Amino acid sequence: MSAADASGGAPRRKRADAVRNTEAVLEAAKEEFARSGVDAPMRDIAARAGVGVGTIYRNYPQRSDLIIAVFRRELEATAAEADRLAAECAPPEALRRWAESLARFVATKRGFASALHSGDPAYQQLPTQFLGMLAPRVQRILDAGVREGTIRGGVSAEDLIHALSRLADDQAESAGGTGPRMTDVLLDGLTVSSQRNEE
Known part of the structure; x- marks a missing residue:
């Protein structure tokens, strides 16, 4: 047994390569789905990722497996951004900046909306x-x-996410959409001004 084998070096390198390949495939699939829809040829995704088509099929035997993996990757990134902003920003600023992150996710999701709304049980x-x-x-x-008096109470996260998603969808659908402006209006309505706090 070689020193590399004994130390686990070779398996670690293999795992690192696999992780890089997975990330490359998911990023390439996201871009191809946004450009050409979910029926984008696997060879185009593989070429963009710099891997063989077989690599994709070994990890994602069905096209739905790849679509779901892209969705979950982007969803996890959007969730992580909420955690980061909550730790680094005041709540009103965290909400505004997170709304931008959600808008990017919604724009990505439009690339495979036809699959998600197809009725396929895989996406339920x-x-x-x-x-x-x-x-x-x-x-x-x-x-x-609400605790610090900078955001109005009585608003649920579910309702806010639905509203922001609809506005982001409007923005993604049309360059002249009112999404960004109406998002500002919505978030302005949630924010309690410092002047009101002082009254």
């Missing part, structure tokens, strides 16, 4: 996962703002 759990992962994080930001 995704809407529940969407709210299940995001709502608790957004609710923590809302609750923190």
Whole structure:
């Protein structure tokens, strides 16, 4: 047995390569789905990722497996952004910046919306996962703002996410959409001004 084998060096390198390949495939699939829809040829995704088509099929035997993996990757990134912003920003600012992150996720999701709304049982759990992962994080930001008096009470994270998603969808659908402006209006309505706090 070689020193590399004994130390586990070779398996670690293999795992690192596998992780890089997985990330490359998911990023490439996201971009191809956004550009060409979910029917984008696997060879195009493989070429963009710099891997063989066989690598994709070994990890994602069905196209639905790849679509779900891309969805969950982007969802996890959006959830992680909520955690980061909650730790680094005041609640009103965290909400505004997170709304931008959600808009990017919604824009990505439009690339495979036809699959998600196809009625295929493979995708049935995704809407529940969407709210299940995001709502608790957004609710923590809302609750923190209510406690410090900078965000109005009585607004649920689920309702806010639905509203922001619709506005982001409008923005993604049309360059002249009112999404960004109406998002500002919505968030302005949630924010309690410092002047009102002082009264």
